[in-house]
Amino acid sequence: MIALIVTIIYTFIAYLALTAGSGSFLGFWSVEEIIMGVFLSIIVGAISRKYLCKSGDYRMLNPLRWLLFVVYGFGPFFFAMAKANIDVAYRVVTGKIRPGIVKIKPELKTDFGVTFLANSITLTPGTLSVDVDDENNLYVHWINIPEGEEKNEIANIEKVCGSFAKWARRVAE
Amino acid sequence: MLADYLIWVFIVIGLTFNGLGVIGLLRFPDVYTRLHAATKATTFGSLFTSLAVVTWGLWNYSQGGDSSNIVLSIHTIIAVASLLLTNPVGAHAIARAAYRSGVKPKNAVVDRLEVKE
Incomplete structure (x- = not known):
């Protein structure tokens, strides 16, 4: 009903x-x-x-989540997107890239949370989510891996996508 | 008057990023890095050109235009919303399909997905 x-x-x-x-x-x-x-x-x-x-789960009807979503969209997300666009513009012009696929562990439980984070990562230039496994780990193609970061089995989530994982938890879980 | 300048600024920013997307598409070495340039830079550019349209509509409406200006703004906002929703999904689908069909990232320093499969 x-x-x-x-x-x-x-x-x-x-x-x-x-x-x-x-x-x-x-x-x-x-x-x-x-x-x-x-x-x-x-x-x-x-x-x-x-x-x-x-899913039969109506948690997204809570208006507080919608408010947080709007705050996220116009605040941290738009800012990160603009910053990353300028960074990718620099890489387009100079051609300095160090690409690779890294693994991150966002520790999200719901499908909607993972979708939210993966879309945020893909919309931010420089990072592109390629695949997801059964434990909700994301495989992210990163256009410019900082020196030394490729040696870690699981990449530092703050460096890949900033505070997006925290916001995904707040909005979608 | 101010709105005119604002519209010009939005269009110039939008065209700059769309143009950079085209250059990136020609310059980058493989499918993944090209996806970065082709899908993301153009999303940002299209966002700004659409913002110029929205500003134009709202400005004309506030100067005594009829409600068709508001309609134009609302429809452009709907177009931007669907662009922001479909663009990452499309990029993700292309990247995943490319990896599944055996395209390896070129010049990659690390590939964690290879270890998994």
Whole structure:
């Protein structure tokens, strides 16, 4: 039942975002679009509720996690992304690279947490997640490994992705 | 007036990073390092060109334009959100497929994945 309601609300918000500007009801929508949106959302929710809420765990409904996600997106993540982009720009121009695949142990328990961290790592230039194993260890292709770091069996997580693992734990677990 | 300058700055930053992505694609030695340049630098560049579009829409709306400017901004934000979601997944899928089909990283100083398999 919760899965059905969550899917309907999510679909309806997506519909509202896509049809904004169609009229002047409540500012941006026409009444016809709203009525049609309610019907379509209920149909889509009834069909696809089993796919969106597959795990049966509703911890992501907590608004605090959404707030933390927004803070993370505009704060540490955007800053790290900008810094890494300038670093990769420097490597593109000079051609100084020391590539390799390192292993990190983020110690995350849930699938969503690992997905969150892997996507953050891949969106930050310089690091690219290649594979994941059964113990949720990530294999990361790193474009410029610092001297000496390649000798460690498990690379220093702070050096690979900064505070991303901590944020992934806060937001997604 | 200020918005005009801001839009120019965003477009220049965006085009710079997109251009660097193209140069990286030509310069780097193998598929993994090229993925770095081709997918990430262009994401950052596209983020800034889209930000210029959003700024233009909001500015025109605040100067008395009709609601189609807001629509443009909202749709651009949706496009950026889907770009940020699909880009890392695509890069990850390409890298994993390349490794599985036997492409080794060139000039690599370390390869922990080789030990595993």
